Amino acid sequence: MENLEIKTNIQIGKPIEEVFEGIVDPAKMSNYFIAYGSARLQSNAVVTWQFPEFPEQFTVKVLEVRAPELISFEWEGAAGQQLTVKMRLEALSPGTTLVTITESSMPNNEAGIKWLKSNTEGWANFSACLKAFLEYNINLRKGAFDFMKKP
Template identity: 60%
Template sequence: MQELEITTSLQISKPITEVYEAIVDPAKMSKYFIAQGSERMQEGKSVEWTFPEFPDMIIKVKIIRLKSPELIIFEWEGSKGISLEVNIRLEGRPENTTLVRVSEGKMKDSEEGIIWLKRNTEGWANFLACLKAYLEYDINLRKGAFDFMRNN
């Protein structure tokens, strides 16, 4: 049976170290993606994230590997009851830009897997767009964007 994996990428017009810090530092991440993070990402530790539209839901994130400024690997409950690995790879590009590649997975090619693939692909594309808007223009695209989901 084929396995499903999410892959997405986006180039950001900022240096690699600035992009890396915006991901591992919860104070920065809370300006574009999460509402709050328990602490800075550190290899071998776990952190907790809350999201603006779901303030009572706590997402636990186990940091597997960090290699500053090019690699962030963590595990989280990517689908209900299933721990999945997320790889964020940063590549410095010409003119102080950074290519950010995100992959998550893998899940079986099943109904549950297809639902996960759709939901989390959308989520990672949103993450990258929000990261770009924050770093390049100091805009929080997420603010209010998902308020409609609070009661669903």
């Protein structure tokens, strides 16, 4: 049975360098994805992220950053599972960037299918929020997941 892998794409109407900075800079990322990031994403760094909806912090082990086309890291993408995320950026024109995100991999079983559904939704949301922030300076995430906050 083949392992499961997530793959999402989105086109953003901004130059590749601007999209790259929007992902690696925690001050920018806090406008659409995280509430807090301990440092920039750079090769071999260990970064802590906190999301607005959850009190827990998440450790991100950055594997490789190659400006402006690749960001790769490991994190606990599923309970007890360290998974690899790769964000590839491709300039389609001077003002347009294609962002492709993959996360891998989980077995093709019940736990893997649950992960596939949840994290595919998450990366699609990340992509839409990144686009809204970079193109229109809108934070789509603000308040969107308040219902998930623990009382």
